[in-house]
Amino acid sequence: MISSRQNQRLKDIRRLRRSKGDQALLEGPHLIAEALAAGLPLDEVLATPPFLATPEGRHLARLLPAAPLEVAPELLDGLTDADSPQGVLAVARLPRAGVEALPVAPGRPYLYLDGLQDPGNLGALARVAEAAGAAGLALSPGCVHPNHPRALRASAGSLLRLPVAVAADPDALDAHLAPAHPRWAALVPRDGVNLYDAPLGGTLILAVGAEGPGLSPTLLARAGLRLTIPMEPAVESLNATVAAALVLFEVRRRGG
Incomplete structure (x- = not known):
């Protein structure tokens, strides 16, 4: 489980918040499930242990092609800007064109x-x-x-x-x-x-x-x-x- 703020992967994800590239942060189980239903590739999913212990968390984990990376709740909360962090986020490939x-x-x-x-x-x-x-x-x-x-x-x-x-x-x-x-x-x-x-x-x-x-x-x-x-x-x-x-x-x- 990631428990350090200095983790390089977390630093990379923070930078994605300001990026205008082809990767996007999807916050919360609903948006991640929508991405899966739309066939969008997910590069990775990060989740807190408390979320993964919920029925919703277990259901989402079953839909994923690989196990989510566990992150301490206070660190994952710092990666989102939602008023009520939901315990899970994903990095998706979402290219845009003209x-x-x-x-x-x-x-x-x-x-x-x-x-x-x-x-x-x-x-x-x-x-x-x-x-x-x-x-x-x-x-x-x-x-x-x-x-x-x-x-x-x-x-x-x-x-x-x-x-x-x-x-x-x-x-x-x-x-x-x-x-x-x-x-x-x-x-x-x-x-x-x-x-x-x-x-x-x-x-x-x-x-x-x-x-x-x-x-x-x-x-x-x-x-x-x-x-x-x-x-x-x-x-x-x-x-x-x-x-x-x-x-x-x-x-x-x-x-x-």
Whole structure:
């Protein structure tokens, strides 16, 4: 059992928290089980003896191709940023690519996130996109990385399954999806077309900006359709996740 903070493997895992490479930290049994179900290779699994003694721990251990490495609880807790550490984490191989990672799916929507920096919001938006049946998620250059531990945790497994394109230039995305004849839609807080009256057919790329700065002027100019969600005048705006969910599920309701 690893019981020293100076253990080199633990140091390497701490560095992974800041990495934007092809490895990711999966925190908790649910996310690890989702990775196994998705067929993602796990380089290793670290767990505390108390977790492995639980029914959930014994069940997870039976699913793994190799026995997990045991780590003292206080050391494993120091590797996670969860409010309530769950006693197990895994290092997974989760390579990311550009627009070529996305399938060309005529008639299905795509979600494009512009300048998003909050990993929890990214995870929540990925979960919404998968639930609503989006064909994929594209992240603008400069977005938070989808392998960030908090993003993975907030996605509840969606970032392990949903096709994701990183550093996705809008021109490159248009070229890649050209066979599906995509058109861009932008969410704007006011003066757009009422969502419930808007034409949402075809292959829609829904662009959502970071809370605060919103969409860049270049993306706003690209969008042939600007959508506004009708709401009470006293409410200035909705957060990005709620707004994207309303649009994507409206597309789904109409059969998109």
